[in-house]
Amino acid sequence: MEAEFITSLEQVDASDWDGLFGTDYPFTRHKFLLGLEQTDCTTAESGWQPCHLVLRDAGVVVAALPLYLKSHSYGEYVFDWSWARAWERSGLQYYPKLVSAIPFTPATGPRLAHTPALNAAAAMDAALSAIQQFAAGQDISSWHLLFPEKDVSDGFLARQCHQRAAVQFHWFNNGYDNFDAFLAEFSSRKRKNLRRERRRIDEQGLELSTLEGEQISAEDWERFHHFYQITYAKRSGHGGYLSREFFTELLPTLGQQVVMVIARREQRAVAAALYFRSSDTLFGRYWGCLEEYDCLHFEACYYRGIEYCIENGVARFDPGAQGEHKIQRGFRPTDTWSNHWIADPNLSAAVADFTRSELPHTAEYKREAQTLLPFKNTNSPD
Known part of the structure; x- marks a missing residue:
């Protein structure tokens, strides 16, 4: 088996890549990852240099792994800044490092894909061996696998790639007929609070619409990029990781896998939320x-997403990283995973100790979050 590290997805046929990953999970589609390159979101200058791993057997692509050469830790959502400082105190360089992730996207999904003829264990062995050899030749400190599925994470843990656990908050569809059926599971006080938040939308003269795929116009995409830039600048002082072309050129090509909720007041668009979807998530x-309105973020980013899932039979809603405020709105604490291979033996041992000591704290955080859910069986009597 031969390993190839490619600097652009242009170097592998879309049919080969999508033949491994499929096209249901939007973020590993060849079109999506190549589009990030072509719209200048993942480049050496941005600190996300494509370095994807392709494994071939007799010239045929049999496995692949999204991979980036990173010169920083931004846009990853698995925080390792303390590790970088530890490297510096040891007189070593943490960057560059290798990261297998979907850039700027903390969504669990497929990472290492392979043909049915190549079993998972062999694919993991071959991928890890290739990464270790490449890292040694390029003086790379480490490799980080972010938000893999649990079986893949466990497989790499067995191969001395330290495992970290974290918690996000996801919504699960229990076959609800409508939003009120979902709210029926809430305690009465929590149900009243949520309905009060939803009423605030009408009281402020806001109207929301949900659009899919081709229903989203070129003007909508331009406007969304403007909203995105303004909001990012308010929060972090820069215009965001994603370029105008990402929104106006790449995303319209993804068809029904993109969903946009637009909020208008007096027929003027004032806010929008953007979703992606697979068949089940x-x-x-x-x-x-453009302007702040009471409860609008909750409505556009959470409640309209829940309604969309109920109306379209979508099983799960992953609204992104962090945010304990999601718990009282019915989003359940959910495990996520990452794995970390460290080249230096001493620092690898330190990371192993860190991940082991972190695990019970993460488990306790999840247990405490569970007690804050708004459902009748997790709350004290009203």
Whole structure:
């Protein structure tokens, strides 16, 4: 088996790549990852240099892994800044490092894909061996696998790639007929609070519409990029990781896998939320607004997403990383995973200790979050 590290997805046929990953999970589609390159979101200058791993057997692509050469830790959502400082104190360089992730996207999904003829264990062995050899030749400190599925994470843990656990908050569709059926599971006080938040939308003269695929116009995409830039600048002082072309050129090509909720007041668009979807999961990704309105973020980014899942039979809603405020709105604490291979033996041992000591704290955080859910069986009597 031969390993090839490619600097652009242009170097592998879309049919080969999508033949491994499929096209249901939007973020590993050849079109999506190549589009990030072509719209200048993932480049050496941005600190996300494509370095994707392709494994071939007799010239045939049999496995692949999204991979980036990173010169920083931004846009990853698995925080390792303390590790970088530890490297510096040891007189070593943490960057560059290798990261297998979907850029700027903390969504669990497929990472290492392979043909049925190549079993998972062999694919993991071959991929890890290739990464270790490449890292040694390029003086790379480490490799980080972010938001893999649990079986893949466990497989790499067995191969001395340290495992970290984290918690996000996801919504699960229990076959609800409508939003009120979902709210029927809430305690009465929590149900009243949520309905009060939803009423605030009408009281402020806001109207929201949900658009899919081709229903989203070129003007809508331009406007969304503007909202995104303004909101990012308010929050972080820069215009965001994603370029105008990402929204106006790449995303319209994804068809029904993109969903946009637009809020208008007096027929003027004032805010919007952007989602992606697979056959069974809705992914809440980006939000932007011109003006702040009470409860509008909750409505556009959470409640309209829940309604979309109920109406379209989508099983799960992953609204993104962090945010304990999601718990009281019915989003359940959900495990996520990452794995970390460290080249330096001493620092690898330190990371192993860190991940082991972190695990019970993460488990306790999840247990405490569970007690804050708004459902009748997790709350004290009203």
